[in-house]
Amino acid sequence: MADTKLTAALAAAKAEGRAALIGYLPAGFPTVDGGIAAVNALIEGGCDVVEVGLPHSDPVLDGAVIQTADDIALRGGVKIKDVLRTVAEVAAAHPAVPVLVMTYWNPVDRYGTARFAADLAAAGGAGCILPDLPVEESEEWRKAAAEHGLDTVFVVAPSSKDHRLAEVTAAGSGFVYAAAVMGVTGTRAAVGNLAEDLVARTRATTALPVCVGLGVSNADQAAEVAAFADGVIVGSAFVQRLLDAEQLADGTAAVRALAGELAQGVRRK
C-alpha cells in the first residue's frame, strides 16, 4: 500500500529517533460528545496515533476497566454511527493524526464489511484493529479496507510461533500490534520480558513498525517499551482516568496530562 496517514505518522516519530505514542479510548464513553473530547485530549497531550474503541456487549479480550467503559457507553445507547461520528470529528480537528477503530468483529460483520470500510474511510478513519479476526478469516475485510485506503493492523502475541508471525505480518499494514503479555487489557505493574522477545521475533518477519500494547500505564513503562519498540500503546490507563473523574473536564484534563507524561516517556533517552 502507498504511504498512508498511519505510515507517515509512525515514520515521523521514527525520524525524531523515538517511539510513537498510541492512545486508546472507547467511543461513547462517558457520552458520545464526552468521548470525542477525551480522544481529542489524547492528541492534545501528545499521542501520535489514536484508536477509537467500538464498545461491544461481549468484550472477551478486555479486562475490567474497559468492560466497565463499554458497559457505560452501551447503556448510554452508543451506536456504530456514533463511533463513526467520533472518528469524523477527531479526524477533522486533527487532520494529520491517524484515527484507527479498534473493534470486535461481529459489529463490522453485522454492519456489512464493505459498508463499514466505506463509511470509516468517509469519516476520515485511517484503518482498523480487529483483535478477534484472525488472518484466516480476514480476506473479505482486507479487500474492502484496501479499496478504501484503510490500514489493517493485526495483533501478534507471545504465543505466536515464528511461522505464524510471518503469515500475520504479511497480511497486515500500518504497523504490527504486539501484545506484551498473555492476557486481557488492563494496567500491570510490570510489562514483562515477553514483549522484547516478541518484538525481535516479529521484526525478523517484517519491515512494518512493531508497536507494543497491553499493560503499559506510566511514563517509566513507556520509556522501557520505547527502548525496543516502534510504538507504545496505552488504553486502560486513560480509561481509568475518565472513570476516576467526577466531571468530564477533570477527566479530559487527566487524560491530557497522562498523554503528556507518556509522550515524555517515549522521548526519554
Added chain:
Amino acid sequence: MSEHYLPGAQVPDARGYFGAYGGRFIPEALVAAVEQVAEEYEKAKTDPAFAAELDVLLKDYTGRPSPLTDVHRFSAEAGGARVLLKREDLNHTGSHKINNVLGQALLTRRMGKTRIIAETGAGQHGVATATACALFGFDCTIYMGEVDTQRQALNVARMRMLGAEVVPVTSGSRTLKDAINEAFRDWVANVDSTHYLFGTVAGPHPFPMMVRDFHRVIGVEARQQVLDRTGKLPDAVVACVGGGSNAMGIFHEFIPDADVRLIGCEAAGEGAETPKHAATLTKGDPGVLHGSRTYVLQDEDGQTIESHSISAGLDYPGVGPEHAWLKDTGRAEYRPVTDAQAMEALRLLSRTEGIIPAIESAHALAGALELGRELGPEATILVSLSGRGDKDMHTAAEYFGLYDAEGTN
C-alpha cells in the same frame, strides 16, 4: 436435503466450516492453543489406546450404554405416539455432559496440561468437569453466571464438593454467555497450563466437531436400541437445543436417515414473540459469537441481545454452527418451546412415569408432546432425556408452589 451428509462426507471442512457456519474467530493469543487441541484430537482419533481408554471410562465410570425407556403413560398424553426416552439422565453426574468431558479430559492429559477451566449454565457441564478433574487430578476452575449460581445452587455445592473453584460471573447478563466470556479471558492469560474444556458444540473449530464426536455415542446407541426394540427407525428424534450438544449427539447418527425427522426444541422463555426468550435459531441472525459464525440473538449493530429462559442450560444467545447449517439445509427443524410448556412437560413426566427431568430436557419433552399430537398413534418418537431434574427442584418448587403444604393440585 444436503448431499454433504451422505455417509463418509467430511463435515466440517478443514477450516471448521459447516456450510457458511463455524470457522475460528479467535484472538491471536489463542491460535496456538486451539491448534494444539485440534492436532491432539486428530492424533487421538486414530489412536486405538485413546479409544480403548475412553470406552472403559464410558462403560465403567459413566455407566454406558444408557437405557432406552418406553414411557407408556406419558405417550398417552402425546397423542398416543410411542415415545422412547434415551436416558442420558442416568449417566454418572446426571446428564449427557460427562461424555464430552471425559473425552476432553483424556485429551488434556495427552497435551500435558494440568489445569482445566470451563463455563457452565445449569451447572451440569460444571459438575461433569469438576468430576473429571477429581478423577484425573487436575486443578479446576468453573465460571458460572451469578444468576445461575443462584438458581442452580445445588450444582454449585456439588462442584465445590468435588474440589473445583466456582467463580460467579457478574458481568453482562450474568448468565452462560458471560461465563464463557470470562473463561476465554482466563484461557488467554493461562493458556500454557490450562485447557478450556468447552461444554457445547459451539466455539472455535475444532470444538463444534470434537464435542459432537464425543456425544455421538448417544445417537449411535439410541439408533440401535430403537431398531432392536421396535424393528424400525423412529419417525422423529427430538432434543433440546441451547448450545446444542445433546441434540448434535443424538442427531448425528440419524442424519443419513433421510426419513427420520430431526427436531430441536429451543427455549422460547416467555414466548418467541416477546423480548424474553433464547430461541436463537428461530429469531436470531447469522453473526459471530464465541469464536464461530452461527445464528446469534443480536441487534442491528451486532451487539448480543440478552437471552431469557427458565432453564439456565438453554439460556444462551448463540447456538452451535452445525445446528445453524442443519437449519439452513432443512435437514433439521427447530421449534420454540416456552417456559410454561416446558414446566408442564416436566410435571407430566414426573407424574406419569416417575422420572423428574431437567428443565432443559423438559423442552424436548414438550416438543414431543406437540409432535405426538400432530403425528398420532402410529408414530415413534425418540427423545433425548439429556439430564435429570434434581438440580431444578428449587426452581420447580417455586414455580409449582411445592414449598406450600398444599402442593400444586
